[in-house]
Amino acid sequence: MNNVIEGYTRCVQLINAEYQTLVNLSNDELRSELSCIEHHIRYSDDKNKAINEYLVKVYAIVKETARRFSEGNIVVTANPYDRLLATSYDFVEIQCDKAIYKNRWDVGGVPFVWNMVHYDEQLLGGILLHYGYAIEMATGEGKTLVATLPVFLNALTHNGVHLMTVNDYLSKRDFETTCPIYMFHGLSADCIEYYSRNDERMKRAYKADISFGTTSTFTFDYLWDHIAIRPEECVQQSHNFAIIDELDSILIDNADHPHIIGGANYYDIGRVYQENFPIVKELIEQGEGVLYSRDKLSCSAKFTDKGKAWLADKTEIPDLYNVERLYEIEDFDKMSTDAQNSVREKLDLQNVLLRLLLALVIFERDVDYIVSDDSVKILDQNTGRVKESSRWRHGLHTAIEIKENLKAKNDFDAMAVISLSNYFRLYDKIAGMSGTIMPVEDELLELYGLRCTSIPTHKLVIRKDEPLRIFKTSKDRDYAILDSIIENHSKGRPVLVGSKSVKRSEEICCLLDEYGLKYNKLNAKTIKDEAMLVAKAGEGDTITASTSVAGRGTDIKPSQQAIDNGGLMIIGTELFESVRVDRQLKGRSGRQGNPGSSVFFASLEDDILLNLDVEDLESLKECASRYSDSEISYDDIRCYFDKAQSNRELYFKTHRKATAYKDNIIAPQRRKFYQQRNSVLFNSDVAEHIIDEIVKEKHIDKRSIDPNLRELYSKTNELILRSRITNPNRKIICVPFSDNMCPFAIFFDVELAKMGYTYFCKEFKRQIILQVYDQEWKKLILYMMGDLDAREIEMLDDRYLKMIDEIHTIILNRLQNATMPFEVRDNHHICEDGSIDKDEKLPRERMHRTEKMRVESNAMCPCGSGKQFCECHGNSIRRSNERVRRR
Ligand code: ADP
Ligand code: MG
Numbered sequence: 001m002n003n004v005i006e007g008y009t010r011c012v013q014l015i016n017a018e019y020q021t022l023v024n025l026s027n028d029e030l031r032s033e034l035s036c037i038e039h040h041i042r043y044s045d046d047k048n049k050a051i052n053e054y055l056v057k058v059y060a061i062v063k064e065t066a067r068r069f070s071e072g073n074i075v076v077t078a079n080p081y082d083r084l085l086a087t088s089y090d091f092v093e094i095q096c097d098k099a100i101y102k103n104r105w106d107v108g109g110v111p112f113v114w115n116m117v118h119y120d121e122q123l124l125g126g127i128l129l130h131y132g133y134a135i136e137m138a139t140g141e142g143k144t145l146v147a148t149l150p151v152f153l154n155a156l157t158h159n160g161v162h163l164m165t166v167n168d169y170l171s172k173r174d175f176e177t178t179c180p181i182y183m184f185h186g187l188s189a190d191c192i193e194y195y196s197r198n199d200e201r202m203k204r205a206y207k208a209d210i211s212f213g214t215t216s217t218f219t220f221d222y223l224w225d226h227i228a229i230r231p232e233e234c235v236q237q238s239h240n241f242a243i244i245d246e247l248d249s250i251l252i253d254n255a256d257h258p259h260i261i262g263g264a265n266y267y268d269i270g271r272v273y274q275e276n277f278p279i280v281k282e283l284i285e286q287g288e289g290v291l292y293s294r295d296k297l298s299c300s301a302k303f304t305d306k307g308k309a310w311l312a313d314k315t316e317i318p319d320l321y322n323v324e325r326l327y328e329i330e331d332f333d334k335m336s337t338d339a340q341n342s343v344r345e346k347l348d349l350q351n352v353l354l355r356l357l358l359a360l361v362i363f364e365r366d367v368d369y370i371v372s373d374d375s376v377k378i379l380d381q382n383t384g385r386v387k388e389s390s391r392w393r394h395g396l397h398t399a400i401e402i403k404e405n406l407k408a409k410n411d412f413d414a415m416a417v418i419s420l421s422n423y424f425r426l427y428d429k430i431a432g433m434s435g436t437i438m439p440v441e442d443e444l445l446e447l448y449g450l451r452c453t454s455i456p457t458h459k460l461v462i463r464k465d466e467p468l469r470i471f472k473t474s475k476d477r478d479y480a481i482l483d484s485i486i487e488n489h490s491k492g493r494p495v496l497v498g499s500k501s502v503k504r505s506e507e508i509c510c511l512l513d514e515y516g517l518k519y520n521k522l523n524a525k526t527i528k529d530e531a532m533l534v535a536k537a538g539e540g541d542t543i544t545a546s547t548s549v550a551g552r553g554t555d556i557k558p559s560q561q562a563i564d565n566g567g568l569m570i571i572g573t574e575l576f577e578s579v580r581v582d583r584q585l586k587g588r589s590g591r592q593g594n595p596g597s598s599v600f601f602a603s604l605e606d607d608i609l610l611n612l613d614v615e616d617l618e619s620l621k622e623c624a625s626r627y628s629d630s631e632i633s634y635d636d637i638r639c640y641f642d643k644a645q646s647n648r649e650l651y652f653k654t655h656r657k658a659t660a661y662k663d664n665i666i667a668p669q670r671r672k673f674y675q676q677r678n679s680v681l682f683n684s685d686v687a688e689h690i691i692d693e694i695v696k697e698k699h700i701d702k703r704s705i706d707p708n709l710r711e712l713y714s715k716t717n718e719l720i721l722r723s724r725i726t727n728p729n730r731k732i733i734c735v736p737f738s739d740n741m742c743p744f745a746i747f748f749d750v751e752l753a754k755m756g757y758t759y760f761c762k763e764f765k766r767q768i769i770l771q772v773y774d775q776e777w778k779k780l781i782l783y784m785m786g787d788l789d790a791r792e793i794e795m796l797d798d799r800y801l802k803m804i805d806e807i808h809t810i811i812l813n814r815l816q817n818a819t820m821p822f823e824v825r826d827n828h829h830i831c832e833d834g835s836i837d838k839d840e841k842l843p844r845e846r847m848h849r850t851e852k853m854r855v856e857s858n859a860m861c862p863c864g865s866g867k868q869f870c871e872c873h874g875n876s877i878r879r880s881n882e883r884v885r886r887r
Helices: 003-022 027-042 047-070 080-088 120-130 143-155 168-184 200-207 215-225 247-253 270-285 305-314 337-361 396-403 420-424 438-448 474-490 502-514 524-536 560-564 579-586 607-611 614-625 635-682 684-697 702-726 750-755 757-784 790-794 796-817 873-886
Strands: 074-077 092-095 098-101 104-107 110-113 133-136 161-165 189-191 210-214 241-245 259-267 292-295 300-303 369-372 375-378 411-418 429-434 451-454 469-471 495-498 520-522 543-546 568-572 596-603 732-738 743-749
Touching: 003 047, 003 120, 003 451, 027 047, 027 074, 047 120, 047 143, 047 168, 080 092, 080 098, 104 168, 110 524, 120 133, 120 143, 120 429, 143 161, 143 168, 143 241, 143 429, 161 168, 161 215, 168 189, 168 210, 168 524, 189 200, 200 210, 210 215, 215 411, 215 420, 241 247, 247 420, 247 429, 247 438, 247 579, 270 305, 270 337, 270 396, 292 337, 300 305, 300 337, 337 396, 369 524, 375 396, 411 420, 411 757, 420 438, 420 635, 438 451, 438 579, 438 635, 469 474, 469 635, 474 495, 474 502, 474 568, 474 596, 502 543, 520 524, 568 579, 579 596, 579 635, 607 635, 614 635, 635 684, 635 757, 635 790, 635 796, 684 702, 684 757, 684 796, 702 732, 702 750, 702 757, 702 796, 732 750, 743 750, 743 757, 750 757, 757 796, 790 796
Parallel strands: 133 429, 133 451, 161 210, 161 241, 189 210, 241 429, 469 596, 495 543, 495 568, 520 543, 568 596
Antiparallel strands: 074 098, 092 098, 104 110, 259 411, 292 300, 369 375, 732 743
């Protein structure tokens, strides 16, 4: 036992002693005991200090509540909150003045009966989580229950507790499993995964004392809140305490993938990719190493010098590769716009060619992505799930769409980005848990300041992990896997066959088909049946072929018959990229002292061996040649697989550090920037103040701006009146403007806009500031997300300063030059009540665009039709533009 644990063991004893005293309380008394504590915390000056003081008492109450739920229904005197709950949740029923909390309810549509009371190890885990530790607790030790303790305690401050995990299935499952415990004591809890951002209930879910959700949704909502134009669009309230389940998966495996929101500018770039696709294909046909080289490990490929010359020739652009980095050109900023554009076009084409190369030689179907519903969908390598509505950046996604012969979807710019480490720095406190923490202890401390500790299991783990079985060829390995499946299946044991990719899993399924074995498939393509497939996976004669989908958090309960036959058998069809992931899969078996076993298979043809250096590879071969059998499961061979795996881990670790480094440079600026943006979002006076500063800085007479705004106001008012004719209930109108450089649109509240110029001005100024901020911030991000070299990373700071300067110029420009890109006809009189004389309708053909002006295609059409611009007048304009382009 380590020191940390020893220190807190005394606290566990105190909780248990307190717990004993609660037995004689009535249910109502138990509730009022808690509400007294809640009252004290609510009115104490230092809430965090107060919850520390009440830890023992509260943990005892939670444990006692869990015990009462285990023993059957709980009857209490109904209060208004119980009555409210009863309207939405089946587990509460009101009978006259009593509320009955049942101990059975549905979790994921499957019936569930509560029968858990916190063990000492779970109390210990709960204490450590409260004090901000990352705790390692083996699979099946009941981390979901552990979390109820610190979540409950910290929720008493009403400052919000965010309980996060890796996927929405687990998030909803854990919420549905535990919410009655919180709600019984009057705390509010919800899961953000049920709602979309524009759903009012989403805001409510964030306002709850306890919000469950995936890290990804939490992070994206943070970013969305910082590109919101209206305060009411924001959903996330605070960043008080985050508890992260499957912590290493989120903070380590996902640390490489910053969260990015795309939007604003949509490009139809498919054509360029389509045109260049045959060229790159032809280049590749000349063989690896000649015109291009690739490194499968780092997922990178590049053209050789010879390849670049070949491409310059093929594309008939002799100087295509003369410049590859902008900073190679001195005084780029001073070049003429045409010359700058010419350089940029070449860089863009270089990018297109490179992405096509990557799409063809690195990214693999059913490994990196799947094709479904005529779309390329990214597979999350850690969770085995589809990353819905996510696109690879820099045109890579488009390149893959072209490769798969699909229609290329529009691409977009990144608008907001944050790495997980910087997202979690927003929280006052974070803690987390997983079955595999200790292997990444140092990194968690370095990147997130998290202290780690491991908690002993409640019962001895008796799962038998057999040593790695190695074969000379992949074919022999697969037949050995098949034999092992058949052998265990015939003993009446459930078998879980885990593979790294959908492709690999399908290979195994083919083998099983060949031998007429029945099995269930659990992967990104069958995810909708996850709860049902998981429930079945513990039954005696079930074979489940799965990807990493079943690798984390999934609780497979073996049936009694399965336990009698030896428990769940885990078969790994190859080694994963880290020991942690292997251990996660193994951990599905042998939960809570159950019997079970695991075995992993490998072959000398496996990709993992690419992580060895040449010398090691040579000596592995030499070593293997000494054995004549096909199976070479010897320790002197196994050590090479260990080394390959640890090299892979090191590679990822280095990569994570580099990503963190880049995001850390931008972090202080983002903080400053977002603070400023938020103050404008929530207060239009701040916008006014910023404009005053800019006007001063640029030596402008502020009064010169006013006539332009007045003119815009009268035109806007006219549009509002017109739009009311088609829809008298309209509350918001989106008015398109242009500053002769860029189109932009402003949303006005119809009622307020009608009332006066002051509101119009405030909104106009506030929203242009927000939009210009976002537009320029996006450019910075776009740059930052590129494949920057060291020099470019150093230049990030300068970029930021340049951005701020540009923002000021653009804001001023918009104030002075904004016009409405439509002729608003004035030969028909609009009455004050919004009606128009005669049976006037706005004829489509009379709507003109003034020169060079464009309206955001997703904005509402100002004709008042209620349709988007691109579907209304914008459609005809787009078509006529296309005609012009084709000519
Ligand atoms: P982990 O997340 O640690 O892998 P889970 O929280 O999924 O584990 O719990 C695994 C299983 O153990 C669940 O079926 C849960 O019902 C059961 N369990 C957890 N704690 C207890 C307990 N104190 N008493 C009885 N069963 C428990
Ligand atoms: Mg879990």
